[in-house]
Amino acid sequence: MATAYGPDTRDSRSPGSGLREQTPVKYFLPAVLRAPLEARTWRELLYVLLSMPLSTVMFVFAITMTSLSAGLLITFIGVPLLAVGLAVCRGFGVLERARARGLLNVDVAEPARVVGKTGGPMSWMGAVLKSGVSWRHLLYTLLHFPWAVFTFVVAVTFWTYGLAALTYPLWQWMFPVYGGIDGIQLYGDRTHAHYLDSPFELAATSAVGLVLVLVSPWIVRGLVSVDRLAVSGLLGPSELAARVSELESDRGVVVDTAAADLRRIERDLHDGAQARLVALAMDLGLAKEKLTDDPEAAARMVDEAHGEVKVALQELRDLARGIHPAVLTDRGLDAALSAIASRCTVPVTVTVDLDSRPAQAIEGIAYFTVSELLQNVSKHAGATRATVDVWRTADRLMLQVTDNGRGGADVATGSGLAGLTERLDAVDGVLVVDSPAGGPTTVTAELPWRG
Template identity: 70%
Template sequence: MATEYGQGYGNGFGFPEGAGRRRERVPAGLRAPFSARSWREFGYVLLSLPISIVLFTYAVTMVSLGAGLLVTFLGIPVLAAALAGCRGFGALERTRARGLLGLDVAEPEPLRMRKQGVMGWMGAVLKSGASWRALLYAVLQFPWAVFSFVVAVNVWAFGWALLTYPLWFWVFPAYLGQDGISLVSDETHQIYLNNPFEITVTALVGLLFTLATPWIVRALTMVDRLLVHGLLGPTRLATRVVELESDRGVVVDTAAADLRRIERDLHDGAQARLVALAMDLGLAKEKLAEDPEAAARMVDEAHGEVKTALQELRDLARGIHPAVLTDRGLDAALSAVASRCAVPVEVQVDLAERPVAAIEGIAYFTVSELLQNISKHSRATWAAVDVWRVENRLMLQVADNGVGGAGVSGGSGLAGLTERLDAVDGILVVDSPVGGPTRVTAELPWRG
C-alpha cells in the first residue's frame, strides 16, 4: 500500500488550499440574535411544546391502558403498541434534532426477533431497552419542553419589546391614557418610563436581553441534546458491539489480503524461480555426459538462481514477521527497516519493556509502510522515527521534510493503515500540509 504524496490537498477544514477564512467584522455576540443557528434553536424550542404534549399524552394513555389490561391478554399488545409508537416518535425527534440542532444521533439497536410473526415482534419490542428509553424520553421531555418554552418565549418577547420601546411608547398616551410603561403605580406614586433618558435606558436593557436570548436558548437546548443523545440513540454497549463487528470485518479482510499477497509473491517469485531452476537442472543432467562444460555452466547459473530464490524467501519471511523483531524487539527491527529506506532515517526508541507481540508487530509494519511511502513519494532528504510509551498507550511518530500533501482519503495506503489501527483501538493522525513537512502519529494500546 502506498499513498501518493501529491494527493489529499486541502487544509483539512473544507476550504481550498490557500484560501483564508473570512474575517467576521461583527462580533459573535452581536450576530447571535440574527444568526440562522439561533433561530433554528428557537424554532426547536417552540416546536417542542406541541410535540411533547402529543407524545406525553400518547405515552401515558397507552401505557396506562396497557397496564390496566395486563390482567387480560390484551395488555401485552397494547403495551407493545405504546412502546412501538414511542420508538416512532423517537425517530421523528432524532430527525428534528438533526435538522434544527445539528445533532446527528445514530439509530438505536434494532429489534432482535427470536421468533417470526406478531408474537415475536411484540416480545422483541417489550424486551428492547431502546423502546423503554423512548418511553422515558416521552415522559421526561414534556415538563422540560414546557419550562424551556416558557423561558425562551418570555425572554425573547421581553427583550424585543424593550428594545423596540422607542418605536411604540406613543401607544400608551394615545390609547391607554398613561404616559408609558408603568414601573410603580399606586395611590401615592406613579412612575412611568416616558422621558428620553428613561426610554433610552429601557431600550438598552432590551438590547441586553436580546443579546442574551440566543445563549439562554442554546443553554436550554443543551438539555434537549442530552435527552435525545442519551435516550433516543444507541447505548455505549451497542455502539461498542457495532465497532467490534466492523473491526472484526477489517481484521478478516486484512488477513485475507495478506494471504493473497503472500500467495502472489510465492507464485510470481520464489515458486517461479524454483520451477525454472528444476528445468535448468534437468537440462544440465541430460548434458552432463555429452557436454560436461555446458552442464557445468548450467549448474553454475542454477546456483545463482538458488541464491536469488533464497533471498526472495527471506524477504517474504521478513514481510510476514521478521525474526529480528521477535528476537530483539522494536529498536533493532525498526533500525533494520530504516537502513533499507531511500533517505537517511534517525530512529529513537524509548521503551523500558516490550508490548505484546501483536501490538509490536502492528507497530513494526506501521512504521515500515510509512517509511516505504517516504521512499516512494515524499522526495524527502531526511526522516525520523520516534517510539515511546505514554501510560498504557504505545506512541509512534514518523516525520520527514518532503513535499507533503499526504492524506487519508479513501483508497489510499494511509486509509488502509487507519483501518488496521482502528481494528485494535488505535489512532492514526496525519499532519501533512502541501509543501511539507509531514508528521504521522500513531497511537496503539500497550497491552504489555
C-alpha cells in the same frame, strides 16, 4: 511539523489549552452582540417553542398508553397495547431526531430496527418489549415534557420582556402616562400608578431590554444543551449496540486484510522462491545427466544452481521478514525499525522512546505501518531524508514518520494509506496525514498500547 495532533504531539498540556491562550478577550464582545441576530439563535428558539406542543402530545400519549396497558395487563390486551405504545414512542423518536438534526445540528444515529426472530406479530411484540431502545424512548417522552415546559417559560419570558423593554419608546405612547391616578387600596395603603415617560426612564428601560435581549440567546443555548444530551443519550443506539456494530465492521476489515496477506504470500511464493526452486531442480537434473559426458558443463550448471539457491534463500528470508521478522520478536521495535530504515533508499533517523514493549499484535502492526510508510517514502516522496519517532503517551503507542519530499499524499486517493487507515481502525487506532503540496509530509499513527 504541525499535524492534527498539534505542533508537538508529545506536549502534556490539556487539549485546547493553546487555543484558549490564543483567543483574545476582544473577540468576546462581538460574539455577544451578534448572538441575537445569528441563525443559530432563532433555530434554537424555534426548537424550544415547538417542544412545548410536541412534548405535550407525546407525554399525554405515553401516560395514557402506559396506564391503560398496565391496567389491562391482567388480560391479554395489555401486553400488545404496551408494545404498540412503545413502537409509537419510537416513532416520536424519529421526529425528535429530525428536529434535533435540523434545528440543533445534532446528528444522532438511528437505532437498530426491531425485528422478531420468526417475523410474526408475536415475535415482533416480544422484541419490542425486550428492546432497551424502546424503553428509553418511552422514558424520553415522560421526562421531556416537564423540561419542555420549563424551557418554554424561561425562553418566552426572557425574550418577551427583553424585546418589550427594548422597544418600549416605540409603543409607550399608546398608553396613558398620567401618574396621579389612585390605585387599589391594599393593606391600608393607597398605591399610585406610575408610567415610564421621562427621557431618562425611557432610556433606562431600553437599556435593560437590550441587556435581556443580549443575554437571552445564551440562556436558550444553555437550555437546549440539555436537550442535545437527552436526544443523544436516550434516542440514539445503545453503546453496546454501537460497539457490536463497530466490532463487526472491524472483524470484516481484519478478515479481508488477513485474506489479502495470504494471497500476497501465496503469490510471492509462487512467482518467486517456488519458481526458482523448480528451475533449480531442472538445472540440477541436467547437470546430473551431463556429469559423465561433459563434467565441465555440469560443473558450470551446478555453479549456476548454487547462485540460484542463494537468491531463493534471500527471497525466502524477505518473505519471512514480511510475515513477522525475527528481529521484532527477539529485540523489539527499536532494532526492527532500525533494520527497516537501513533498507530505505534515503537516510532515515529512528528514535524510539519506550520503557517497555507493547502487546505483540500492536507491535507487529506498528512495525508494518512504519515499513509501509518508509516504502512510500522510497517510491513516491522524492525525499532526501526521513525521520521515524516512536513514543508512548499514557496507554497509546504513537508513531510519526516525516520526510522532506514533494508532499501531496492523500488517504482519499485509495492508495496504501487507505489500507493502513483501515488496519489501524480495526484495532481502534488512528492515522493522520499532513502532506501539503510541496511537502513536507508528516504521518502520525496512534495505536492502543495493549490492543
